[in-house]
Amino acid sequence: MTVTVDLPEPSAPPLAEVHADVARDARAFGAYARTGGWAFALKVARSVRPGGQAAGETPKISAKEFSVLAGCSAERVMRYYKAWDKASDDGLVPLFEALAPGQDVELPDADVWLTYYASRSSATSERGTAITAAAEAEGIRPTKALEVAENPTALRAAILADPGTAQAARSALLDRLKDDPALQTELARDIARTDELKKAVASETRAADRIGYVRQIVENGQIRxxxxxxxxxxxxxxxxxxxxxxxxxxxxxxxxxxEWATEAYDTVKNLVAQAVEADPELRVQERRTKFYSSLQRATKVFEELTLDDADDIYEDDMVQRLEDLQAAINTCITALRKASPAH
Structure with missing residues (x-):
């Protein structure tokens, strides 16, 4: 038989026994845990005067003056200011004009803070907006993507050191290439200038062509x-x-x-050659087609010869080669005439 005994939880020490600085830190921590950045945004919103309001109209001070007192940059102060401004437009928090220095108001939950706060100034630029949208589409926090974009050296180090990061970068580049003609040109130029990449591309192209040759036979039911x-x-x-x-x-x-593509290609190609040899009619037609194709190429090459300047380019070897060619042509004509049906 098991007996459960409820032990009293250790009680917290009375507040009177806690050091004042410790109590202040605890309260500040609790406020931040509940509200996140809203606790600090409120300090800015109730202390920094809105644009268009003169210094004499309010006890509030400028963002620059506030940053000097805070010991941080005015840019950082303005990021909190802009977050509050966006939230006030949505009716989530009071307007700047409705707040007085030292005034406390009910703050939104910490979970919605990042919806309004841009932790980096780059987030508000056109580039930052695009990165933020892409990050949200991927289901990650925009601040992470912006941090990576602002530190390309760190990104390079991660790609060089980690195969997983390199694979993610490769996939992203391939996706971007579809809609970025300039990147396509730059990447093609990089490949053309790098011997190792040129060889790799040639090898992959050859493999793809061989796979395509086999696939065409399967899908179309025909051979070439x-x-x-x-x-x-x-x-x-x-x-x-x-x-x-x-x-x-x-x-x-x-x-x-x-290797698999080469094996498939060689096997199928040998079977094609065997199929041609096994069919007498196809074999004759194959020889006729091959001969006529060679004849067309030879005719085209000879037609491209320029004989206008023959006086200036005469060589005994040229004449000898042409005489040999003429003899070969005469022999070929004689053989073809003997094979003709009329003969």
Whole structure:
């Protein structure tokens, strides 16, 4: 059987036994715990005269004079002043004109303080407003985002030292790139000037192209032959492409896709070559397409030769090369004529 005994809680010492300075600190702490920054904003609001009110009309003093007495900057005083001003516009606290020095009023809860108070002057700038809006959209306190924005050296140190921070920075940059053409250009320029990044981009582009080659076969059911023909993919080839693509799609973001992409591409490409060789009609058409493509390229190159200044550029080797080319063309023409149906 368990017996519960209620013990008396230790009682606080009578106020008469507490040092006056300790009691004052405790009361100040309690006021701040309940009201947060409102307790200090009230001191500013009831002591600093509003704009447009002359010094002789009120015992209140200017924000600069108040800051001298407080031993802080006038800018800091004005941040509390502006917070009270915004809250008074919303009817949360009395107007400045309704307050007298030393007057106490009921203050809002501490939870709403940060809604009105900008702990940094940058928060009121256009840049600060944008950062604040982005922070609120991400569900974090704007003061945290503003602090990071005002200390890029600290941000750089965190990115260099911590993979998690670097990953967050990378994701943020990618999101920003979508709507920032200037940043796109700058980043592309940085990549072009950095050999390691150029190699990495080339490698990833090659892997993406190879994955795209396999994906196109799976999704469209067609293959592109080495000569550039587009034909329907055999069922077994398409099934093998689907198998490799499923392996690629299962890779997570941290896994390298280069080797997997190369294996898939090489396997499928070999199967395409085998499919071409296994089909006599396709094989002939492939040779015809490849030959005609080469002929078009050769014709274009020869047409681009400029012979107007041949007198000035004569070389024996040039003549010999052209004579060899002429002989090769004659041989080719003879072979084609023999293969023609009419012959």
């Amino acid at each position: 032959t080495p000569a550039g023909q587009t034909v329907d993919a055999p069922a077994d080839l398409r099934a093998e492409a689907e198998r490799h693509l499923s392996l690629l799609d299962e890779l997570d973001g941290s896994e390298e896709s280069g």
